Structure formats: structure tokens, C-alpha cells
Amino acid sequence: MIQLNSVTKLYGTVIGVNDMTLDLPAGAYGLLGPNGSGKTTLLSLLTGQLVPTIGSVRVFGQSPRNNAELFHRLGYCPGSEGLYANVSGLEWVRYLCQLQGWNSADARRAAEAALATVGMTAAMQRPIASYSRGMRQRVKLAQAIAHDPDLLILDEPFNGLDPIGRHEMGELLKEWIAGGKCLLLASHLLYEVESITDRFLLINGGRLLASGTAAEVHALLVDAPNEITLRTSHPHRLASLLVEHKVTDSLHVSDHCVVLSTKHPGQLYEQLPQWLADEKIAITEMHSADESLQALFDSLLKIHRGEVL
16 A cells, blocks of 8 residues: 655754655555654655655555646545635535546536435535634545545644544444545544554654554563553562562552552563462452553653664
8 A cells, every 4th residue: 555665754964754665555554753743744745745755655556746647545634723714615526526537417426425425415515614713624524535445644633623523433443444445544643543553663763663553563562661550469479479580670558559660561460370379379450551552652752862782
């Protein structure tokens, strides 16, 4: 679906994307990174709005720059507004369908169907100037899906939506994926991506830090420093056992819980069951601070910044 070969994009002396190589098969992916990490630059390269300073970009095997044939297969919802205030949502989406080469009648039918899909039928005849930010976001999504593209590229699509709108947007995108379509969703909010797909790309400073499913990247981080909570009816005996085996950097006991920090969680996970069996200590609950995508994101950034060896 997407191929990047040693891609670097420079803005004068500022690096937008830094030596990125990537080969993504068809599917649904979240593009995660803090504001200023290079997400929008990467999307602009994929949609042909920018050309790489170094390297090559291919989408479905083709260069996206000035490629009308490829544009029929792409739907793009930009993070910026770019709307015309004095036209209606229907007129705007219809016009963009006509830019795809559709005649006026077919473009209007496609625009009406897309606006219905995003819940804008009742307001589609109103001028865009009268829309709330969430309504404008829905119209932007409608124009991205109206021509039924193969790959939908979204830059911060949940911005401006209220909780109900976010839920509806999430359900729509999950239906899109279930229909066999491809998706690349850029966001700085991890829970938004996590609710839609578990496959992601994480970038920071224009560099690709990790790609794959959350489980795959967790496996890579199994020996990164971590905090683990163990619940047991014998917390002091368990604490003594862990200190004896020298697997903790710090340890705290409170109310049937042992909370420990370790630089070698992989070793602990591997050997703990046997230690518990030998000492006849039962564990009723065990969880790690690194089980959420947010914690995973933080761990990767710490490694990238050299804070974790």
C-alpha cells in the first residue's frame, strides 16, 4: 500500500521527515506522534502535496505527485479547514466530486450519500459559515469518502467533535475497515487510534520509532524498565522473595499489594511462577504500568531520547 525508501523532507534547515524507510501492506493503521512530530509532513508526502528532498514515495506502487489516476484511489481529510464559507456543504462536496471527473448529476448523488453517511443530511443545504467546528469536520470527511476511495488518509479527524460525534466517527471508520478498505489515521491522542485499530506507526522528530501491533511492540519492550503491581494475601513474604532474588530496583508494600520497579521485567515474568510455587504464595492480580498504548508510547519516546538504556 505504502512504500517509503530513505525519505527525508527538509524545510531549509528544519527536518520534517528524517530518513524514513517503510513498507506497509494494505490495512488500517494509526499514525501516532506528538504535535510537531512530522505526521502532517508525512501525509503531505503521501498525497503528493510535497516531494521528498531525498528518497522516494510510492502509494499503491505509484508516485503520488501530480498523479490524477492515483488520486481517484485516495481520500484525504486534511487537518486544516480549507472550506468555502459562502457555499453549502452539499455544493462543496459535489464540486470536489466533479474535480474527480464525475458529471454534475452523479457528483450530486455521491455528495448526498456521503453527507448522509456522516450525519449531515439535515444541514447540507446550509452555508458552511453557519456550521459548528464539528459539522465542518463531518463535511471534510464526507468529501474524502464521496468518491469511494481505496485508501482514506485522515489528519486529526476527531478535532472539534463532541463525545457523541467522536463515537459516531469511530463507528463509521470501523465500518470502513470492515468493508475491506484501507485507512491511515494521524492523531496525537492514542485512545482515538486504539479504539479503531491496534496497528500503528509511531513517529517523533520526523523519525519512525516503531511500527506493528501494540502486542508486537510490547514484546520488543519486554526488558524496558517497568512498574509492576502484584496483589497477594502475603505481601510481606512476597516482598522478601523478590528482594532475595534481586529483581527489583525499588519496592513498596501496602494493603495486600506489592508495587515494584524493575529494569528486567522479562526475567521476572519468566521466573516468578516457579518462585511462587516453591514458596506456596498465591497471586490474585498482576498488572503492569506499561499495558496501555499511552504507556507504550511514553516508553518508546524515552528510549528514543536516550533516557532508557
